[in-house]
Amino acid sequence: MFKKKEELDFANVDTIIGKDTEFSGTINGKGILRVDGKVTGEIITGDVLVGETGVVEANIKARHVTVSGTIKGNIEASGLLELMPSARLTGDIKVSNLSIGDGAYFKGACEMLSGDKSKENKGQEKK
Template structure:
């Protein structure tokens, strides 16, 4: 199968831990951080975090948007989207606004979708609530019919039945 590549303009990466490099401790950054080596500790960036296919992290990580193609053992918190590429392995709990998991990715842990999610999630919740209300109205009408309160519904059903019978008679 084809694998997606993590395409990031290398001119925009502020911090790079390259392949063959190991780091123990805390990384605090304001820009884009890319990990292709090994990290143990903690990562906190106001920008994006990219874990390349060769990257291995044993740390809790916070960032705006996080893309994982390597291995992460730790909890993730991101204010934007978390994307797990086909080659990724994530063992830990996540707290995200948007989550994208490609086929082949491994995720084991708990997921919490934050309430301050984007406009699409708000629209989804509004539509979901409308559908729930619509379902309750139909259900309530059926219950009322059984109790004798739903005469309007019953009358309209009787009209449909009569129309159907009239049509059948004229066909004979």
């Protein structure tokens, strides 16, 4: 269904927030961010991976987001939001694709984004 190798290649992580590290502020980048520690603030980047020990208290805007840890904040993902079985997410999400593993916790509103803008425009033109 999804091209996991192509879309979710976390083998080449650009930035790591380690298990015993806390960061407060805005992270703005284009690469892959892995969080195993704690981040408070805002994350704007290409892809985000929150490990099992990761705690994020921030809004996230990214292409793909994979969560095994805890997030308190809103997520906007233009690609795939994947909640692994150990994930805990409290916040609203806007995503193109969503995968929730058995046992994952999610509390918030969900808006599914259309991947094809031309279909949205055609629908508006008919009104």
